[in-house]
Amino acid sequence: MTVKTRPGLLLIISSPSGAGKSTLCSHLRREEGDRLWTSVSATTRERRKNEVEGQDYYFVSHDKFQRMQKGGExxxxxxxxxxxYGTPGEPVEKRLNAGIDVLFDIDWQGAQQIRSNAEDARVISIFILPPSMAALEHRLRHRAQDSEETVQFRMSRAHEEISHWEDYDYVLVNDDLDACFKRLHAILTAERVRAEKEYAIKDLAISLIKK
Amino acid sequence: MTVKTRPGLLLIISSPSGAGKSTLCSHLRREEGDRLWTSVSATTRERRKNEVEGQDYYFVSHDKFQRMQKGGExxxxxxxxxxxYGTPGEPVEKRLNAGIDVLFDIDWQGAQQIRSNAEDARVISIFILPPSMAALEHRLRHRAQDSEETVQFRMSRAHEEISHWEDYDYVLVNDDLDACFKRLHAILTAERVRAEKEYAIKDLAISLIKK
Structure with a gap:
């Protein structure tokens, strides 16, 4: 009996800046290892000192970006x-075909485009909410020495981002990092079980009821 | 701000006899405590020595059962x-209204009826598969001193039960009890997050984007 490999899931995580998404995503990567690959975006913006080519972003010229876009990449x-900013499709497809789930750390607009471009692939989208706007503002103020202007700007972007919460399959509140991570991890586990139903589980069930 | 209580979920677990469902359900009860209530069936069959009225079953007469059935109970x-055998609806509704999730340890026929009678309530159904028919037979032979006839009879019922695997939202393989329990628990956690989206989460999201 040959068991077909289940194609990977597309796992989208969005949140306003400061809600703890990066920490949650890095916990998930650590926990999952090779079973979860994080999609890397291409961008035309300048590389910052601490950023690594091919890990944080693929840094490309405007010309190259436009060619990729026109090429439907x-x-x-x-x-x-x-x-x-753009998500190259080819490295994602490669992982999905190999049964590796792909994590997307993107905003509501990116999420919307991925949902409509995903075709047959299973897309699971998760939105992370802060427990309050005051808590979000507190985190934005204390995690970096940003100017008052920058903080206010991020807060107004946060409002915009949060207004799309309803488009997501699951919405988590990050009031406690450990509890929130447990729920996030449970969602991935449950969605894998659901996806497996059409693959290894189906083969097993059919073999059990045969004869 | 008054937050509406989320109504409880109906969590159905089915499997052939011997697949480890009772152990999984009792682990789940221990882990969840007051947040999960196990539905108790009424039955006309005789009470066995180790069974407790109101805990394992409500033991009722044929007459009483028929009155309950006619009364749509x-x-x-x-x-x-x-x-x-029958599941009285009133104690279930009481828990659901109080935000307590209700566990049903029933077969595919009961699952089908609950799905169609549940109306607005959220029904999550999970089927537990044995890793192989040989493993199932092994467990049936070793867990009790049943006659060869009884074992063969249970095996044929197992075939019938397993043939309905596709009707379930999630299908788990109980090849390793701990791993299977983790996946079962993850499903409950994820489904609670999903259900919460229309209640506490909705209230929070609306309050965050207001002003």
Missing amino acids: FLEHAEVFGNF | FLEHAEVFGNF
Whole structure:
């Protein structure tokens, strides 16, 4: 009996800046190892000192980005303040075909595009809410030495991002990091069980009732 | 701000006899405490020595059972070898309204009736498969001093039960009890997050984007 490999899931996580998404995603990567691959975006913006090519982003020229876009190479793309960002589809498809789940740390617009471009693939989308706007503002103020202007700007972007909470399959509140991570991990586990129903589980069930 | 209580989930677990369902259910009860209530069936069959009234079953007469059935008191009911079994709806509704999730340890026929009678309530159904028919037979032979006839009879019932695997939202393989329990528990956690989206989460999200 040959068991077909289940194709990977597309796991989208969105949240306003400061809600703890990066920490949750890095916990998930650590826990999952090779079973979860994080999608890397291409961008035209300048590389920052601490960023690594091919790990944080693929840093590309405007020309290259436009060629990729025209060539239909992006699963989703957007312009944010004059810089372009896009998710190359080919490395994602490679993982999905190999049964590796793919994590997307993107905003509501990217999520929307991935949902409509995913075709047959299973997309699971999760939104992370802060427990309150005051808590979010507190985190934004204390995690970096940003100017008052930057904090206010991020807060208004947070409102916009949160207003799309309803588009997501699951919405988590990050009031306690450990509890929130447990729920996030449970969602991935449960969705894998659900996805497996059409693959290894189906083969097993059919073999059990045969004869 | 008054937060509406989320109504409880109906969590159905079915499996052939010997697949480890009772152990999984009792682990789940221990882990969940007051947040999960196990539905108790009424039956016309005789009480066995180790069974406790109101805990294992409500033991009722044929007359009483028929009155309950005519009165529409059952969420589901069935006849199995001349004995009647039914799930009284009122104690279930009481828990659901109080936000307590309700566990049903029933077969595919009961599951089907509950799905169609549940109306607005959220029903999550899980089927437990043995890793192989040989493993199932092994467990049936070793857990009790049943006659060869009884074992063969249970095996043929197992075939019938397993043939309904596809009707369930989630299908788990009990090849390793701990691993299977973790997946079962993850499903409950994830489904609670999903259900909460329309209640506490909705209130929070609305309050965050207001002003």
